[in-house]
Amino acid sequence: MHNLFEPAAAGEILERIERLQPASARQWGRMTPAQMMCHCSAALEVASGRRQAKRTLIGRLIGPRMRHLLTSEKPFPKDSPTAKEFKVMDECDFAREKQRLADCIRHFHAAGENGCTRAPHPFFGPITPLEWSTGMYKHMDHHLRQFGV
Structure with a gap:
């Protein structure tokens, strides 16, 4: 499975973000492309330790x-x-969120395992930096597929 510590995987995600447009049609869900990028940036900020997230009750249970x-x-x-x-x-703002998400991916990739949070994932609980990186790749892929890129 790919992860954002891999140069090729990070590059692929950045290229797909570049193809995203304000009018990109969602295949499912409710977010706009700009909202999706804001959502993804927030997740990467948690993974890099720049933002805190609370554990969810359902996450604690399962x-x-x-x-x-x-x-x-x-x-x-x-x-x-x-x-x-x-x-x-x-x-x-689409352009601002696009730049913010690209910056978050570059920061997470460049910082590598040492720059990854040691805090528990809000749903999965304690995970390794490699699991954070793989999960972030899958999260980005999920939302980019949501908008056909």
């Missing part, structure tokens, strides 16, 4: 048993539930 989903080849399912603190309801 998250550790579902940890294998982070590293499986199977994509995340469409319309997966999102923790309230990661839901983006406000309108977002």
Whole structure:
């Protein structure tokens, strides 16, 4: 499974973000492309330790048993539930969010394992830096597929 510590994987995600347009049609869900990028940036900020996230109750109950989903080849399912603190309801500036997300990916990639948080994942609980990186790749892939890129 790819992860954002790999140069080729990070480059592929950055290239797909570059293809995203304000009018890119969503295949599922409710977010606009700008909201999706804001949501993804927030997740990367948690993974890099620049933002804190609370553990969810459902995550505490079943998250550790579902940890294998982070590293499986199977994509995340469409319309997966999102923790309230990661839901983006406000309108977002497309160009600004595109730059912010690209910067977050570059920062996460460049910092590598040593720059990854040691805090537990909000849903899965304690995970390794490689699991964070793989999960972030899968999260980016999930949302880029949501908008056809």
